Amino acid sequence: MTLSIFVNIPTTDLERSKAFYEALGFTINPLFTDDNAACVVLSDTIYFMVVTRDYLQTFTDKPIIDPKTSxxxxxxxxxxxxxxxxxxxxxxxxxxxxxxxxxxxxxxxxxxxxxxxxxxxxxxxxxxxxxxxxxxxxxxxxxxxxxxxxxx
The missing domain is CATH 3.10.180.10 (2,3-Dihydroxybiphenyl 1,2-Dioxygenase, domain 1)
Structure with a gap:
């Protein structure tokens, strides 16, 4: 079994986040990218799902922290x-x-x-x-x- 890791991280500006991670040399998988999230490919098995805060909130009943302060x-x-x-x-x-x-x-x-x-x-x-x-x-x-x- 191949194990893949998808890490969901919040963003307030999806386009800025995509540009940031592309500037680091990572790619965006367009098949898993839309107006709510972008799939940042870190390796063949590791991905960041950069997700808008509103969309990430639909994944949980817990509050989404502000990573600028917490x-x-x-x-x-x-x-x-x-x-x-x-x-x-x-x-x-x-x-x-x-x-x-x-x-x-x-x-x-x-x-x-x-x-x-x-x-x-x-x-x-x-x-x-x-x-x-x-x-x-x-x-x-x-x-x-x-x-x-x-x-x-």
Whole structure:
């Protein structure tokens, strides 16, 4: 079985959101895009459904938060290198996103946070493959480093 992930995120301006995610290099699947939602293709199995707030409200009886003022979740996406993390965040900022805090460097993992124009939280990160296979503590011990520390 192939598992696909569709993440619904709210927007107040669907056209702005489509342009933002296309500026990051993602594509829009027109077969699943209309006046209420756009399907942003992140990979062969991962998609953002950028959904108007009014339409998203039809999915639940719970209130839809305003991502500009409240955090519901943060979605983190991997990149192939630290440089690729920096590159996509630069594209995102140029396209209207914001970086709410400085980069975090843990030695085995490098990450940068981003807010899209609606305030939805997205992280981009690179993790050394050896750390993925060994776990961060074993990797850092092998590198002669101590416990991971966040730094800019």
């Amino acid at each position: 955090a519901q979740t943060q979605i983190s996406l991997t990149r192939d290198s630290r440089e690729a993390v920096d590159e996509i965040v630069a594209k995102a900022v140029a396209a209207g996103g914001t970086e709410p805090r400085e980069a975090q460097d843990y030695g085995f993992m490098y990450s940068r946070d981003l807010e899209d124009p609606d305030g939805n939280l997205i992280g981009f990160l690179y993790m050394d493959q050896a750390a993925v296979e060994q776990g961060p503590d074993a990797y850092l011990a092998q590198q002669g480093a101590g416990a991971p520390q966040a730094s800019a």
